Amino acid sequence: MLCLAMSAPALAGDTITVTSWGGAYTKSQENAFFGPYSKETGVKILQDEWDGSTAKLKGMVETSQVNWDVVDVEPGHALQGCDEGWLEEIDYSKLGGKEAFIDGAAMDCAAATIVFGTIYAYDASKFSNGGPTTMADLFDTKKFPGPRALRKAPKTTLEFALIADGVAPAEVYDVLGSPEGVDRAFKKLDTIKKDVKVWWTAGAQPPQLLADGEVLMTTAWNGRIYDAVKNSGKNFKIVWDGQGMDFNLWAQPKGSPHKEAADKFIAYTMNPDVMARQSQYISYGPTLKAAIAKVPADILPDLPTAPENTKNAFVVSAEFWADHDEELTERFNKWLAQ
Amino acid sequence: MRALLLVAPLMLFLVAIFIVPIGMLLTRSVDNREVARTLPNTVAMLSSWDGRTVPDEAIYAALATDLKASSREDVAEIAKRLNYYEAGTRSMLLKTARTIRNAKSPYKDAFVAADAQWETPRYWHLLKRAMPELTAFYLLAALDMSRDETGAITTVTPENAVHIDVLLRTFAVSASVTLLCLLLGYPLAALIARSKGSTANTLLILVLLPFWTSLLVRTSAWVVLLQSRGVVNSALAWLGVIDPSQPLELIYNRIGVLIAMTHILLPFMVLPIYSVMKSIPPVYLRAASSLGAPPLSAFWRIYLPMSMPGVSAGGLLVFILALGYYITPALVGGPRDQMVSYYIAYYSNQVTNWGMAAALSAILLVAVLILYAVYNRMVGIDRLRIG
Numbered sequence: 001m002l003c004l005a006m007s008a009p010a011l012a013g014d015t016i017t018v019t020s021w022g023g024a025y026t027k028s029q030e031n032a033f034f035g036p037y038s039k040e041t042g043v044k045i046l047q048d049e050w051d052g053s054t055a056k057l058k059g060m061v062e063t064s065q066v067n068w069d070v071v072d073v074e075p076g077h078a079l080q081g082c083d084e085g086w087l088e089e090i091d092y093s094k095l096g097g098k099e100a101f102i103d104g105a106a107m108d109c110a111a112a113t114i115v116f117g118t119i120y121a122y123d124a125s126k127f128s129n130g131g132p133t134t135m136a137d138l139f140d141t142k143k144f145p146g147p148r149a150l151r152k153a154p155k156t157t158l159e160f161a162l163i164a165d166g167v168a169p170a171e172v173y174d175v176l177g178s179p180e181g182v183d184r185a186f187k188k189l190d191t192i193k194k195d196v197k198v199w200w201t202a203g204a205q206p207p208q209l210l211a212d213g214e215v216l217m218t219t220a221w222n223g224r225i226y227d228a229v230k231n232s233g234k235n236f237k238i239v240w241d242g243q244g245m246d247f248n249l250w251a252q253p254k255g256s257p258h259k260e261a262a263d264k265f266i267a268y269t270m271n272p273d274v275m276a277r278q279s280q281y282i283s284y285g286p287t288l289k290a291a292i293a294k295v296p297a298d299i300l301p302d303l304p305t306a307p308e309n310t311k312n313a314f315v316v317s318a319e320f321w322a323d324h325d326e327e328l329t330e331r332f333n334k335w336l337a338q
Numbered sequence: 339m340r341a342l343l344l345v346a347p348l349m350l351f352l353v354a355i356f357i358v359p360i361g362m363l364l365t366r367s368v369d370n371r372e373v374a375r376t377l378p379n380t381v382a383m384l385s386s387w388d389g390r391t392v393p394d395e396a397i398y399a400a401l402a403t404d405l406k407a408s409s410r411e412d413v414a415e416i417a418k419r420l421n422y423y424e425a426g427t428r429s430m431l432l433k434t435a436r437t438i439r440n441a442k443s444p445y446k447d448a449f450v451a452a453d454a455q456w457e458t459p460r461y462w463h464l465l466k467r468a469m470p471e472l473t474a475f476y477l478l479a480a481l482d483m484s485r486d487e488t489g490a491i492t493t494v495t496p497e498n499a500v501h502i503d504v505l506l507r508t509f510a511v512s513a514s515v516t517l518l519c520l521l522l523g524y525p526l527a528a529l530i531a532r533s534k535g536s537t538a539n540t541l542l543i544l545v546l547l548p549f550w551t552s553l554l555v556r557t558s559a560w561v562v563l564l565q566s567r568g569v570v571n572s573a574l575a576w577l578g579v580i581d582p583s584q585p586l587e588l589i590y591n592r593i594g595v596l597i598a599m600t601h602i603l604l605p606f607m608v609l610p611i612y613s614v615m616k617s618i619p620p621v622y623l624r625a626a627s628s629l630g631a632p633p634l635s636a637f638w639r640i641y642l643p644m645s646m647p648g649v650s651a652g653g654l655l656v657f658i659l660a661l662g663y664y665i666t667p668a669l670v671g672g673p674r675d676q677m678v679s680y681y682i683a684y685y686s687n688q689v690t691n692w693g694m695a696a697a698l699s700a701i702l703l704v705a706v707l708i709l710y711a712v713y714n715r716m717v718g719i720d721r722l723r724i725g
Binding site for chain 2 (some may be wrong): 084085098323329334
């Protein structure tokens, strides 16, 4: 992709720079938002890419050389940017109020556009008489013997273990916030430790592991599994029970030169009809309650936000992980090495 | 003097680009100025606090003054710092700061309203612990140690002790890879050194080929080859060597790491050995055999000692490069094969804990320097040749 962010705009105010993650995800934003918006308003949208490392973004704001007007961030960035003051606070009165969004999507310094799910999936061709249906099944090696793959990180892995152990998704962070809860999660992981053949690190691994028949089931990000089904014709099935919902959000670096134009663009994408378009290009769900109903019926079942799929879901807590990531990662790594 | 002038440009370059930045980063492993810089009034008051009784209003007021005077970024910085002592302190302090910014005296009530624990000495102890401008906290943590309440150094609980294991594992994997590279690389280098013209060229190109392929591609290729239904296992099953239902476990364990890393680092062993072997005159071996030495003893007493500088150069190169690997072990290794750089990357990229990243780097650097010193005593660095 060409990086056009450096070219000077002809007229200030009619050009904004939107920075996102690249790949299929940015393509979906182009189709759903950038193209139509430019057509309708005449505002030119320049694109840039980033990899989520905060150093560059922070540096821009600190040196007052901000050339990104809108950035697609993760909840952790939104939290840190708010704490450290390098992201603008979002004025939700312009976006229909915080209550228009699903839980956790309206953060102080960033407004979510999509929901992605951390789920587990299996290859349906390997299960002749019905596959797994609950989070407990992922941990049930008697009912479903065979190798598994889990993510090599405590985030979402520990939550899954607790849900499989009978903790209600709504209480997962209360339990995990206590030493006994952490012990409980690791105890549950102990029960399948020898059946976990691969601890994956890159998002591309899970569909590959299923395709190679290396593992029977694996945790994954839902977009990757959907992509393997849709574009490679695989017979993979997603189990939505106990999924962890997480967000990508629009944020505005402090001191961006076209703040008003950026506000207008963000407000445009936060129209339910507009937001619902993105699901046609990628299997991520909208964050506005009103947009969920507008998603085409044939796509809906594949989205993390479909009512069917959120029955037993939790929202990954950025605040909890900001506090406990290091402590739990150390413990997790130690546990892995034992 | 003139010689010094000649190397001055390079020296300056090295100092500015290499030595100073690395030195500055290493100082981060003991740097602990965040709290003292952001909370000067509180620090002054706390130094006379006995640590047992609950502080009086004056200290609450001092902390409130400091919090009001500091930017959100500085508060976030010390919140993160205190969180290393006790997870959960980060969000507590940020919440407190938000409350206090709009609070009026008496401040004690405002603090307790934000978090009831402000009424106990607990958080004040954390602040007091974080006051000194230099800390051994990160270096101790990198060695699985910590200071308890009384300041005595203790080892951390077994379920949290991870770094020493990782460090030893890193050296073990690097040493094994170096040995494997030597066993495979030495005969290959000898073959290339004895070949003529186009044969030698072809062999050299084959050795160099991996240099032109991305590391990630080569690592993924090993996954395809070694997995349980991969090329190797399928071929063995077809030949009837193994039972297809019991494939060999060649990947996601230590074997996979050793195979992939040896393949990737082999050229770094072959090239130095080859270039040294090229400079050994064949006439020496002929002289040895004409004096009655059998081939084995001619090799053992003439060829091997003369090629030794190349072996030690290749060995040192491979060993030090292997120490820094983390992508390969992360992709083809099991949970027990993560190397120390995986943790350094985690601390610097994922949670931006520079102190911890610097401390682990410092420990690794010191360990390598000790090894280098031992190597120098045993082999002598002046015997090392790259050509």
